[in-house]
């Protein structure tokens with residue numbers, strides 16, 4: 004029977020022989036022996052369970068899911084049950100056109116998801132009544148962190164940030180740790196009627212509705228704060244803003260929160276899209292990705308990433324944030340939820356939720372249980388003197404989870420699924436007798452001054468697709484504008500765009516995984532915790548570290564968690580002066596940005612001509628900063644795609660200087676089963692489960708960035724305080740880095756299934772073939788484009804950099820021209836101009852079969868021939884198809900054609916395209932124009948008319 008490994012790994016034995024032949028090797032083993040330095044090699048078989056079949060893995064996952072108890076989840080605290088419309092579930096969440104796409108750096112082939120994300124921004128901007136929103140942050144707690152840092156930056160920093168005591172406790176944990184790391188003073192205050200800020204305050208965060216459900220009139224607080232020269236962030240409930248006065252209308256500078264309840268399942272805590280919106284004047288300070296509107300080469304509107312788009316890649320330690328992978332797919336789901344329901348539908352949902360809460364409140368008040376607040380949206384706090392435990396237990400026994408506030412109070416949060424019958428059950432649990440409650444006519448428990456009167460979501464996109472037929476076609480139309488893995492290989496270096504197997508993905512929407520609240524009682528979540536522990540242990544075995552935490556919900560968060568562990572370890576050793584992080588010039592931009600967030604100073608280490616860390620420079624820096632170096636942060640294999648032979652020396656030198664070694668594990672796809680960073684010198688690594696371990700990229704997220712550490716750093720792993728602690732969590736005292744105890748727990752079944760189905764041999768084989776594929780591409784293209792860096796024996800690791808700089812000098816044709824021309828060939832470009840400007844970095848992964856690899860290689864060879872025509876002077880660079888790429892259908896059938904090349908060569912540069920042609924919807928996009936004319940919400944339909 005065909006094993007899963009045979010399905011996952013593209014090339015079969017015959018293809019592997021052909022590829023080996025092209026590279027000049029007789030066997031995979033011989034190739035790997037020559038490619039991977041002896042000094043780090045460790046290919047004794049991984050101690051992991053034997054590979055399961057797809058059916059076998061699903062059976063096991065079913066057992067985990069069944070060991071989680073489903074209940075009505077009325078705990079609230081930032082997570083609310085919601086109905087994912089079936090059409091969106093099928094059209095987006097289970098549709099590879101959407102989930103297997105990459106971050107829209109190549110805007111011309113990403114117009115569909117860019118539109119969906121622009122809808123998200125428009126929705127957030129409308130609902131918060133603030134003009135500029137971004138295209139998602141990782142979760143509500145980190146969004147508040149980002150807002151706090153933004154306020155500190157915008158007010159030049161020196162001063163205190165006040166956090167509302169009504170903030171969710173998980174948010175306070177994350178934010179206070181972040182403030183401590185970067186030295187921003189922060190304190191928690193009760194923001195009640197008489198509150199005013201003291202003179203030292205530079206920013207205030209208010210949660211409204213608060214943790215207790217209370218809705219407050221914030222006008223006076225905001226006025227007082229502004230007169231003190233400080234900024235205000237409101238952490239809000241996006242759905243409530245359909246009926247509650249939005250932050251922008253009460254003068255807030257920033258609004259943040261979660262878009263989870265817009266159709267995204269609870270997922271035991273994540274992934275969910277968080278949002279941030281700012282007032283005019285703060286947009287250039289905003290963290291994360293912003294989608295903007297620009298124009299293409301024909302002057303037509305086109306979307307692309309705006310402003311600081313790749314800012315941490317460019318601005319490094321000066322970046323506004325370290326966020327890279329965000330929560331695109333979930334932002335798309337939330338935006339489609341708004342598109343489907345429209346403004347009236349959303350208002351109806353909000354009003355129904357509110358009226359359930361009011362109905363319950365009134366019925367209980369009539370029975371003598373006074374609610375704590377008069378003004379609320381969906382959450383009530385009830386006094387049950389001395390009876391909280393028994394009320395919570397009775398509710399749980401009846402299948403409803405509510406929250407214990409203290410011995411005398413419980414909290415109940417209503418949601419889209421709350422039925423009147425649910426209220427009956429709750430009343431019974433609270434009064435402990437069977438008595439039918441009397442429901443009075445619904446009223447609105449929001450004081451008039453706090454009710455929203457302004458319009459929102461007036462754009463046609465939110466008022467058109469309300470039938471399933473129309474929505475289905477809209478999702479299809481947008482999906483068809485894009486290139487994702489369902490159409491082409493995506494050879495993006497450093498991104499590891501491999502197969503996301505359907506069997507890995509199927510379980511995540513099972514109710515036993517999808518409908519679990521992150522703070523559900525421990526006896527209800529045994530399945531999740533068991534699965535997570537197994538996954539953590541497997542990842543520890545694969546990486547050679549002592550322990551792993553899955554809490555970080557992206558690689559960037561893993562970096563932050565790992566660096567904080569290092570910092571706190573040094574402090575525990577009384578090494579108080581160690582605050583420098585050495586980072587090679589070639590490092591991923593998140594590394595430097597994360598170091599800053601962890602309170603470190605960045606010192607750059609040079610790389611030499613062969614792309615390796617310059618040992619003499621490293622030694623010099625270690626001497627110069629003796630006693631002050633906290634860590635070095637290296638990527639292995641390096642971001643140049645090379646296994647550096649002297650990595651052992653690098654680690655030894657750093658350790659000798661008393662510093663720690665952080666190995667960025669984003670390139671683990673070149674190591675699994677062959678070498679372990681925890682054994683060749685690393686003290687900490689983060690992994691990217693959305694790269695190596697098959698979690699789909701979702702068009703820019705979700706991700707999971709587990710942090711793995713050696714024994715001495717285990718106590719500094721992220722803590723779990725909110726929710727359930729496992730025995731192993733009791734030993735982890737580090738800073739919380741995500742709001743949910745286990746981060747994006749809902750997508751962990753994907754990585755679990757990946758490892759379980761490949762098994763130890765399959766994992767190793769996948770790595771070997773990934774290395775073979777990169778070397779195959781390098782070997783076949785070397786005569787056409789120089790391969791910039793290689794290691795021992797002229798071999799690369801799992802990716803290779805094609806150097807176009809000489810060609811650019813000679814012909815004017817740039818890496819960007821080649822990237823855009825590849826679109827005409829129906830291919831997604833490699834990583835462009837990173838880590839070396841003017842180059843293309845190709846990472847084919849193990850999943851591409853030889854036919855697809857050859858399609859890419861042949862396209863690159865054909866493009867080289869097009870460049871040769873420019874070289875020979877037959878055509879000007881500015882007149883070539885390369886410069887005018889990509890070509891839309893409209894452009895090649897236009898009545899007039901005044902190009903120096905034919906329509907045929909523009910549209911069908913190779914024969915196979917005649918039948919299966921992808922036409923991009925826009926021509927090449929003008930990035931500079933979009934940054935000069937910043938538009939970050941949906942343009943009116945007239946903009947698209949001729």
Ligand SMILES: *Cc1c(COP(=O)(O)O)cnc(C)c1O
Pocket residue numbers: 326327328497498557558559560591593594638642667669670691706708
């Ligand atoms: C992708 C990547 C990261 C960042 O990971 P995110 O999940 O996008 O935050 C860090 N380092 C390297 C080398 C990467 O390739």
